[in-house]
Each structure stands twice: as C-alpha cells, then as structure tokens.
Amino acid sequence: MTADPPLVLDVDGTLTRLEGWGLDPRVFDPLREWEAPVVIATGKAFPYPVALCQFVGVPELVVAENGGVVYTGDDVFFTADPEAARAVVEDYRAAGYEPGWGAEDTVNRWRETEVAINLEQPVEPLREIAAEHGLEVVDTGYAYHVKDTAPNKGDGVETIAEHVGFDLAETVAVGDSVNDVSTFEVAGRSFAVANADAAATEAADEVLEEGHADGTLTALERVRGSR
Ligand SMILES: O=C(O)COP(=O)(O)O
Numbered sequence: 001m002t003a004d005p006p007l008v009l010d011v012d013g014t015l016t017r018l019e020g021w022g023l024d025p026r027v028f029d030p031l032r033e034w035e036a037p038v039v040i041a042t043g044k045a046f047p048y049p050v051a052l053c054q055f056v057g058v059p060e061l062v063v064a065e066n067g068g069v070v071y072t073g074d075d076v077f078f079t080a081d082p083e084a085a086r087a088v089v090e091d092y093r094a095a096g097y098e099p100g101w102g103a104e105d106t107v108n109r110w111r112e113t114e115v116a117i118n119l120e121q122p123v124e125p126l127r128e129i130a131a132e133h134g135l136e137v138v139d140t141g142y143a144y145h146v147k148d149t150a151p152n153k154g155d156g157v158e159t160i161a162e163h164v165g166f167d168l169a170e171t172v173a174v175g176d177s178v179n180d181v182s183t184f185e186v187a188g189r190s191f192a193v194a195n196a197d198a199a200a201t202e203a204a205d206e207v208l209e210e211g212h213a214d215g216t217l218t219a220l221e222r223v224r225g226s227r
Pocket residue numbers: 010011012013041042043044140141142143144177179
C-alpha cells in the first residue's frame with residue numbers, strides 16, 4: 001500500500017504564479033485532496049496562512065512569522081517576544097525610515113512576534129539597528145523580516161508533527177528561500193523550486209527545474225503515494 005507523505009509548504013515563491021505574486025489556483029485541489037497532513041509554513045502574519053487553509057479547505061496547521069507563531073489546530077504557541085522587533089521599528093523610524101507598507105500596514109498589522117520591512121527600504125541601517133537589539137534581518141526575497149534569532153519554521157513544524165502525530169522522516173518540504181532551510185533540515189525530503197535563493201538551493205535534497213507553483217506541482221506529482 002502506498003500513501004501520500006505529510007507536506008510542509010512555503011507560500012511566497014512556492015505556491016505563487018510564475019510572475020512571483022498571487023497564489024496559483026492550480027495548487028488548491030491537490031492540497032485539498034492530499035491524503036496526509038499539509039503544514040503551511042510562512043513568514044507571513046498568522047491570519048494569512050490560516051485564511052489560506054480555510055479557503056483551500058484543509059485543516060489549519062500553520063507556522064507563521066518564520067516560526068514565531070505556531071498553530072497545531074488546537075493550540076497556538078508564540079515563540080518570540082515582539083518587543084525587541086517593535087523597538088527596532090521605532091529606532092528605524094527615528095532614523096528617518098519607514099516600514100514601507102503605507103499608513104494602515106496590513107503586512108504588520110496582525111503580527112505578534114516579528115516585523116516585516118518592505119524590500120524597497122534601506123536595509124543597512126535596518127541591519128545595524130536590529131543588531132543593536134540582538135535581532136537578525138532575514139531577506140526572503142519578499143520582505144526583510146526583523147526577528148529573534150531563535151525561532152524558525154523547522155522548530156514550528158516539529159511542534160506540529162508531535163501534536164498531530166506524523167513522522168518528520170516521511171515528510172516532504174518545498175520552499176524557495178533562506179527561511180525554508182530549517183524546514184528542509186527537519187523534513188525527510190526537501191525540494192527547492194527553480195526560483196529559490198542560494199541558501200535554499202544549497203540546503204534542498206532536490207532542486208526543481210520549474211519555478212514557483214509549477215515546481216511545487218512537479219514535486220507533489222513526484223512524491224504523491226510515495227510513502
Ligand atoms: O513573508 C515573506 O517574506 C515570505 O513568505 P514565505 O515564507 O511564505 O515565502
């Protein structure tokens with residue numbers, strides 16, 4: 001008998017259209033029909049992956065904010081303190097810069113542990129200020145994330161696997177950037193899409209020829225029923 005392996009999927013760069021933005025709707029049915037847990041592991045704020053799970057119609061298994069927020073379907077865990085990240089933004093503003101998402105800032109509005117800065121904003125002063133507060137800046141290719149060095153997506157995936165009761169050794173991870181390296185490390189098999197950055201490409205077991213959702217769909221095709 002064969003079965004589908006559990007999945008860990010990144011969002012931006014991985015479930016997106018080839019242009020880089022907007023989810024590719026071709027991934028919705030395979031995810032809904034997948035016969036094993038599907039974990040959405042993203043740098044985005046908590047409500048985004050929860051909404052994705054609801055709209056696709058899969059159980060809410062979510063790692064948000066690069067591991068800062070973990071939802072097992074029953075319990076939410078916060079693994080980082082937001083105060084330092086907020087202080088970094090205050091200092092960044094005081095130095096004359098802005099997060100860069102407009103006045104209402106729906107990118108950070110519901111964040112609970114880290115802060116994201118628009119890639120169009122200057123990163124050097126951000127890195128300096130973050131370092132002064134003991135934080136790191138992670139460039140996902142979609143935003144600069146100011147975060148505690150400790151939490152990562154992989155730890156969040158471990159928490160969910162333990163709670164839901166699936167085997168990480170049988171799990172397949174797909175991602176595109178440095179914030180996915182930790183999921184590649186905990187999953188038994190990992191794929192980087194063609195548009196992946198150097199860190200993700202290096203860390204992945206396999207690098208796909210196709211980018212974005214095309215790559216992810218190829219990976220799903222390859223691993224479906226492989227357990
Ligand atoms: O929020 C980002 O910058 C990237 O999000 P992702 O982890 O889903 O790719």
